[in-house]
Amino acid sequence: MVMNELFADRAAIGSESRLAQLFGGQLGPDGIKFSAGNPNPDLFPTTQMQAAFNTAIDTAGNHLFEYQEVAGPIHLRQQLANRGHQTAGINATADNVLVTQGGQQAIDLVAKLLLDVGDEVAVEAPTYVGALASFDQYSPTYLDVPIEDDGMDVDALEALLQDHPNIKLVYTVPDFHNPTGVTMSVAKRKRLVELAEQYHFYILEDTPYRDLRYHGKSLPAIKSFDRHGRVIFISSFSKILMPGLRVGWVIADELVINKLRQLKETSDLESPAIMLHAVSAFLDNNDLNQHVANMLSTYRHRLDAMLTALKAYMPENVHFTQPDGGFFIWLTLPEGVDTQSLLQNVVMPQAHVSYVPGQVFFAHQNIKNGVRLNFSGVNEQQIDAGIKRLAHALSVTTVHSA
Ligand SMILES: Cc1ncc(COP(=O)(O)O)c(C=O)c1O
Structure with missing residues (x-):
């Protein structure tokens, strides 16, 4: 058989x-x-990370290896909220942060939160293949939005929204997009948030590369223009520290964070605490920037x-x-x-x-x-x-x- x-x-x-x-x-x-x-x-930064692991174990002892908080340690969530403010212009508190096993788990949890079979999702064409793999599990209806040298074609998105007013989710990689490398302009970021208000959808802003800028000035996150909890922001330490840590995070409205936290719990109960405490100690004792x-x-x-x-x-x-x-x-x-x-x-x-x-x-x-x-x-x-x-x-x- x-x-x-x-x-x-x-x-x-x-x-x-x-x-x-x-x-x-x-x-x-x-x-x-x-x-x-x-x-x-x-x-x-392997030597510094080794020291950070030692600090985490020295500080917390046996407690480090107990079951802990699903959302991640409060100190790390505070550090991530502060970093979101400093580097992306996002106003958030620790309650707006959920720590995940990489950005990939965050995408997977957002898909689990939002998508029922057949739901309409707008994606950049092309887009990050790992996000498609997560969305695929819920058999959504994909709507392609072309991508231009300054990011997603938001005029094309608006035309699509007029024909498909039930689009629930717009997924974008606005900074140094995978696979094209292009970055969304500030004007398009603002317009996208306006469209989300007008047409009632969530924006998933997935931005693991945003700190890896080699020319020009950093742009504010789409999330920084969000007034009504329409943007779910995801980032990760995979590209700026090490991918093997499997540490990423979500910044979103508390309502969304609380639901994502429940969904994460059903999937893995929590991320390995030693990773999270080590990353937190690394951030305390080193200058990530x-x-x-x-x-x-x-x-x-x-x-x-x-x-x-x-x-x-x-x-x-x-x-x-x-x-x-x-x-x-x-x-x-x-x-x-x-x-x-x-x-x-x-x-x-x-x-x-x-x-x-x-x-x-x-x-x-x-x-x-x-x-x-x-x-x-x-x-x-x-x-x-x-x-x-x-x-x-x-x-x-x-x-x-x-
Ligand atoms: C656009 C994008 N999002 C998310 C991820 C997931 O990365 P990780 O789970 O390692 O944070 C990647 C990895 O390549 C990526 O390119």
Whole structure:
């Protein structure tokens, strides 16, 4: 008997088809991987974090290993509320904060809170694949909103809202968007909040990259314009400290936080207290802004190197975004090119380079000519060599085949 016949429908949807596609095949010894999405482990503050773990254990002793508070320690929630104020212009107290196991759990809990089968969700096209995987579990109806160089096309969203006034949730990654790298303008942030008021929906603002800005000035969070609890803000320490900590957080209205807390409890009772107390001690004893500032120059050089190489080598019919931060650049190849088969048949075997084919980032998986390139995990020499090889492979194939 095939036991997976007993699995629920939601186990058949989503995760396999989406997340599995992210991590492509093997590359040879001269391979260059632009397909990753990880922070650079050389930049992890491991020594300081080790001290923070010791401080957490020395301070709390046995109590650290007991069951504790679902929402996370009050001191950490206060630290996160303060950070939201300092770095994103958000007015919040510890009661507005829920600590989660990474931003991913926060997205998953918001999906659990808001979505029933068939509910209408507007997402950027393309968007973060892990959010789609979480939303997929509830079989929503996806409505695509195009993305422009200054973020989500809010005019297109408004047109969509006129036809679909029951849209419940608008999901956006406003800062250094995954996968395109673009950032939403302040005017669009304000307009989005106005639309949420007018059309009665929640905005899920997912922003793990917002502190990783290499050029220009930081923008206020969408949440900072929120007057009536319409915005659920999510961030994470995965990109600015270490992803293995699995520490993220939500800032939202108390009503939303209380419900999310109940939903988290049914899922894991609470996050591991040792992680949360260690992160809290790290924040007490180190200057996180200084740590982030130290990382920026490494990533800035990589971003600049990739943009320089793209300008120098790419054929003219390949468009690329020009982000000011984050981890990713998005290529748009001529229409008709399928970047998945191109990767397998040409780019990996001939150029020994990998990228993530763009299809997976679209809710309907209907657009095939996009490519996500990661620059945070490769050094400048690799970037120059890899983009040159990729551009060569593209110019001898796509230019002629499209
Ligand atoms: C846009 C976005 N949101 C959320 C996440 C989840 O990250 P984590 O769960 O490690 O905080 C990621 C990770 O890549 C991401 O790119």
